[in-house]
Amino acid sequence: MESLDSSSDFYLFDRLFNRSFSEYWKLFWTDYDFSKYNSVRKELTECLDFLQTHSLPQYFQHESESPKGDSTKEEPEFQKNIERERLNKLRVVEELQQSFELLSMGCIHFDLISKNEQFEDVHTENIKYLMLPYLTAHVLVEKPDMQNRFSILKKVQIYLIEFMNTLSQMDLLRPDELQLWETKFAKSSEHSGINERGRKSEDIRNLRIKQASFERDLKKSLSETFLSSGSVERFLQFRLAEDSDREEFYRNTLLSILRLFSIQSLNHLNSIEMELPFIERRELNKLAFSDEPKIDVKSSSSKPWFLHIDKNSKVLSHLSHLTQL
Numbered sequence: 608m609e610s611l612d613s614s615s616d617f618y619l620f621d622r623l624f625n626r627s628f629s630e631y632w633k634l635f636w637t638d639y640d641f642s643k644y645n646s647v648r649k650e651l652t653e654c655l656d657f658l659q660t661h662s663l664p665q666y667f668q669h670e671s672e673s674p675k676g677d678s679t680k681e682e683p684e685f686q687k688n689i690e691r692e693r694l695n696k697l698r699v700v701e702e703l704q705q706s707f708e709l710l711s712m713g714c715i716h717f718d719l720i721s722k723n724e725q726f727e728d729v730h731t732e733n734i735k736y737l738m739l740p741y742l743t744a745h746v747l748v749e750k751p752d753m754q755n756r757f758s759i760l761k762k763v764q765i766y767l768i769e770f771m772n773t774l775s776q777m778d779l780l781r782p783d784e785l786q787l788w789e790t791k792f793a794k795s796s797e798h799s800g801i802n803e804r805g806r807k808s809e810d811i812r813n814l815r816i817k818q819a820s821f822e823r824d825l826k827k828s829l830s831e832t833f834l835s836s837g838s839v840e841r842f843l844q845f846r847l848a849e850d851s852d853r854e855e856f857y858r859n860t861l862l863s864i865l866r867l868f869s870i871q872s873l874n875h876l877n878s879i880e881m882e883l884p885f886i887e888r889r890e891l892n893k894l895a896f897s898d899e900p901k902i903d904v905k906s907s908s909s910k911p912w913f914l915h916i917d918k919n920s921k922v923l924s925h926l927s928h929l930t931q932l
Contacts, residue, residue: 616716616717617717619653620710620713620717621732623706623709623710624710624736624843625840625843625844626650627706627710627742628735628840628843629838629839629840629843630644630647630703631745635749642695647702648702651705654710655709658713658716693751696751697751697752700747700750700751703746704743704750707742711743714736714739720733720736720737724777725778726778726779726862732845732846734858734861737774738864738865740770741766741868744766744872744875747759748763748875756886757883757887760883760886764876764879770868770872775789779865779866781821783814784870786814787811787814788873791873791877792876821870822871825867826867829860829864829867832860845857
């Protein structure tokens with residue numbers, strides 16, 4: 608098997624992705640046990656050191672929030688444990704968030720994926736980077752930060768829409784999934800010629816049943832693939848020197864992951880659509896009973912961060928928004 612030069616810049620980012628995705632998969636698709644998380648801080652720091660030499664901001668050096676004072680001093684032990692678990696999850700989620708955001712910058716630096724490419728044109732070793740908008744969105748959804756939940760969900764929407772638009776552009780969505788995407792969530796439904804109100808609730812329910820069945824099959828197939836490979840990280844260590852049959856299997860497996868994430872993206876968007884009005888109402892109620900200046904909650908829906916990962920993106924000018932998390 609061909610091996611990458613461990614001193615190369617691309618190797619650093621490739622290893623960071625493999626380690627981060629492996630930990631992400633174990634956490635959110637296997638056992639959901641944050642106590643078993645193996646930190647990717649070492650790989651993250653190595654990539655940071657590289658990017659800092661290219662004049663990128665210092666945001667990613669910020670550590671996760673720590674407990675402010677001994678606020679749990681008089682609390683029952685079970686409440687202290689709950690808070691410790693929350694803070695541990697917060698640290699894990701923020702580290703993965705930093706990793707996936709940093710990798711998105713790496714995609715720009717290395718020009719890994721062109722905005723106008725079709726799936727078959729994407730270099731085999733670069734297909735996995737198509738996952739990044741979804742991965743960032745998913746860890747953000749899991750962030751145990753109710754105080755900033757509204758702005759977090761608005762950012763999650765941005766990432767999920769970007770991810771789904773990319774899959775749609777590459778013709779990777781299944782027909783029924785594409786129909787649901789274009790009629791319910793996409794900004795324009797010109798291609799479908801119908802809208803959500805024009806669809807029967809029974810049709811939508813049948814689509815969701817099909818999605819659930821397809822999702823179960825994908826999970827089972829992926830679990831078997833990763834098990835036969837020894838580990839998720841080992842599976843991701845694909846090199847071009849491997850035979851063509853192996854390459855085709857690798858591409859098809861990554862396509863299955865993308866399709867699994869597309870199903871989850873629609874589920875997340877649907878959940879967010881239902882959750883946001885309640886959070887907005889809660890925030891407005893808090894403002895109504897506080898002495899602080901009234902701020903329109905909807906103003907936080909302005910576009911955060913960046914939408915497109917390409918050379919023309921104004922990435923650096925938007926990074927200041929990241930510190931609001």
